[in-house]
Amino acid sequence: MEQGFVLDVTQGARFLSHWSAGQPKKSFWKGTKKSVEGSIPIGTFRCRNCGYLESYAMPEFGAS
Numbered sequence: 871m872e873q874g875f876v877l878d879v880t881q882g883a884r885f886l887s888h889w890s891a892g893q894p895k896k897s898f899w900k901g902t903k904k905s906v907e908g909s910i911p912i913g914t915f916r917c918r919n920c921g922y923l924e925s926y927a928m929p930e931f932g933a934s
Contacts (some may be wrong), residue, residue, distance in 0.1 A: 874889050874890055874891045886931070887911070889911075893902065910929055
């Protein structure tokens with residue numbers, strides 16, 4: 871497993887969540903610096919019976 875983090879970065883828009891490698895770094899203006907490098911889209915799967923969620927970070931989740 872590799873350490874990383876998920877940022878919530880939106881202002882009235884809808885975007886796909888991304889996982890970023892490493893530890894978050896503080897930014898004076900934005901709270902947390904976000905690197906485009908190492909950023910992978912997150913896909914989430916839901917069980918229709920119980921509602922259990924499982925999330926995975928995979929590059930193909932960002933493809934349209």
